[in-house]
Every structure is written in C-alpha cells, then in structure tokens.
Amino acid sequence: MATTTSADGTRIAYHEVGEGPAVVIVNGAMSVAADGAGLASALAESGFRAVTWDRRARGDSGDARGSIPEREAEDLGAVIEATGGDAAVLGHSSGAVLALFAASLGVPVSALFLSEPPLRFGVGEPAEDxxxxxxxxxxxxxxxxxxxxxxxxxxxxxxxxxxxxxxxxxxxxxxxxxxxxxxxxTLVRNVSTPTAGMLSVEQPVTVLRGEQTFPLLIRAADRLAAEIPHAELVVVPESVMHRPDPDATARVVAERLA
Incomplete structure (x- = not known):
C-alpha cells in the first residue's frame, strides 16, 4: 500500500500491480480497493499497471467530513498524479459517474471506461434529502x-x-x-443527469454493461453512450447483474488501448 494526499489534505491509500501503462480503477458504492483486486490482476496480465484505491471514508484512506463530489474528483487526480500523471480510468457503478465527472473538471484522464453508471436522467430519482x-x-x-x-x-x-x-x-x-x-x-444526486461538461469530454469513452443486469443500468448505459457523441457502447455478456467480469472487461480495455 502507498498513500498520497488530496488537495484538501485527505490521505488516500492506493495499490499498484503489474507493469505498463496505468489504468486506475474507481470502485462503486460500499466497496474498497481490495474489491477491485480481480479486475486489477486481469489488467496486469494484459500488460497494464493497474491501480486500485480506497475512496475517501473507506479502508485505509482518510476523510474530511462534509466532502462534496469535487473533493472526490480531486482524490482521483491525486492518485493519477502519484502514479505517473496520466492514466486511463475504469470506473464501475458510482465510480463510473465519478470518473466521468472528474474528467469533465479537467482531471488528467487519457481514456474513460464507464461500467454501468447508475444515472437516472431525472427519472425515478431517490428522495432529494x-x-x-x-x-x-x-x-x-x-x-x-x-x-x-x-x-x-x-x-x-x-x-x-x-x-x-x-x-x-x-x-x-x-x-x-x-x-x-x-x-x-450526494454524487449521484448532483449529477444523475450528466452535466454538459460530462457529455462533452474529449477523451475516448467506452460505456460497458452486461446483458443480464438491472433495467435501470441498461437504460443508463445505453442513453449515456448515445448522448456522448463519440462514445462506444460495449455489451459484455460475461458481466452479470452489476458484476464486471475481470477477464472480459480487461479484454475490452486492452483492445481499445492497444
């Protein structure tokens, strides 16, 4: 484990495995860096240096209470800076929302892989409070x-x-x-309908989803891919019910970063 410091002073813990171009994995809700170990291993076997990290208030990372989504975007920027200064980013679930949001704020991301982001586009949103x-x-x-x-x-x-x-x-x-x-x-409430900046990022964007997953996630992935002009939608049959298959997902990443 290594650590870096985010812009507001929060300690962020991260792990690296493999050698090659960096791919930073951003996990979803209620998960820690270790939950991305299988995906990181598959990426490492495909010739990448995979980076997993504990988002703030998780695992070995710290927390500045009252944090807002912009602080988590800064956390991702700090991890990228600590691991080479430029990286492709693979985000899953709310991690995909964070990855896209961070890229729209100028965090140095070379390519985006967005796995089943739970975007609602204003339909059936959770209670505002x-x-x-x-x-x-x-x-x-x-x-x-x-x-x-x-x-x-x-x-x-x-x-x-x-x-x-x-x-x-x-x-x-x-x-x-x-x-x-x-x-x-808070993150999903603030950008459940993506901002104009999120829909106009310049990086290559690949949106991934399984064939068998929750209907909300199918609608979200398909619509996001349609609304980002240059995005590609990839259906990954091996990924089932919001669980990205490590080998199949790594293969999608490798094919597009070759």
Missing amino acids: LPERLQALVDEGRSDEAIVTFQLEGIELPREMVDGIRASELFATLVPLAQSTVYDA
Whole structure:
C-alpha cells in the first residue's frame, strides 16, 4: 500500500500491480480497493499497471467530513498524479459517474471506461434529502441503519435482499463504510443527469454493461453512450447483474488501448 494526499489534505491509500501503462480503477458504492483486486490482476496480465484505491471514508484512506463530489474528483487526480500523471480510468457503478465527472473538471484522464453508471436522467430519482438523512444516521451512531437506508433508497435493492445482507457476515464489513454512502448519494444526486461538461469530454469513452443486469443500468448505459457523441457502447455478456467480469472487461480495455 502507498498513500498520497488530496488537495484538501485527505490521505488516500492506493495499490499498484503489474507493469505498463496505468489504468486506475474507481470502485462503486460500499466497496474498497481490495474489491477491485480481480479486475486489477486481469489488467496486469494484459500488460497494464493497474491501480486500485480506497475512496475517501473507506479502508485505509482518510476523510474530511462534509466532502462534496469535487473533493472526490480531486482524490482521483491525486492518485493519477502519484502514479505517473496520466492514466486511463475504469470506473464501475458510482465510480463510473465519478470518473466521468472528474474528467469533465479537467482531471488528467487519457481514456474513460464507464461500467454501468447508475444515472437516472431525472427519472425515478431517490428522495432529494437522502444524503442529509444518511449523514444524520451516521452522526447519531446508527451506521447500520445508514447502510440499510442507502441500500433500500439509494440503490433500490429489494427489502428481502437487504434483510438477507443484514443477517449475513458481509454486513459487518459494510458498516464501517457508512460515511461513504453519504458521498455516493450526494454524487449521484448532483449529477444523475450528466452535466454538459460530462457529455462533452474529449477523451475516448467506452460505456460497458452486461446483458443480464438491472433495467435501470441498461437504460443508463445505453442513453449515456448515445448522448456522448463519440462514445462506444460495449455489451459484455460475461458481466452479470452489476458484476464486471475481470477477464472480459480487461479484454475490452486492452483492445481499445492497444
């Protein structure tokens, strides 16, 4: 593990594996750098230096409370700077939203690979006050309730699935990430309809999705690819139900960065 410092002084932890051009992986909600290890390994085997990192309020990274999406964009910029100054970026889920948003703000990204970004384009948005309610739960010491609320309202998992997760051993690993759900909810609320800058980025853009995934994500990926003039939509059959297949995803990246 190595660390870098973001613009607001937040410590950001990152890991590198492999040799070659850098590809920075941006994970989605309720995940840490280790969750990208399989994808990083597949990229390394394809000739890249894969970088995974703990987004703020996760894992070994720090946090400046009250952070806004622009701070997370700066975090990505700090990781890119620490690992060579220029990189392709592969973002999954809310990480794809962050990657596109950061590129629109001028973070030095050479190419964008956006896997199933949960963009709603103004349709069926979560309650406007969700981030504030999540923050209140965290501040009250009810991090477990923040996780459940985010799962139910932020990503709209079925109640029976959420109850199953809460009863499993997995839940204990999610509770320490409660503060990060505030940031994910804020990010998606602010740019669930992409800004003009996000739709006019100059970098090559590849939007990825599975054939079998949630209908919201199919609509989002297809529409985003259609609204960015030069974007390419790639359907990855091996990626199922919002889980990017490491080998198939690495193959898409390698073919376009060759």
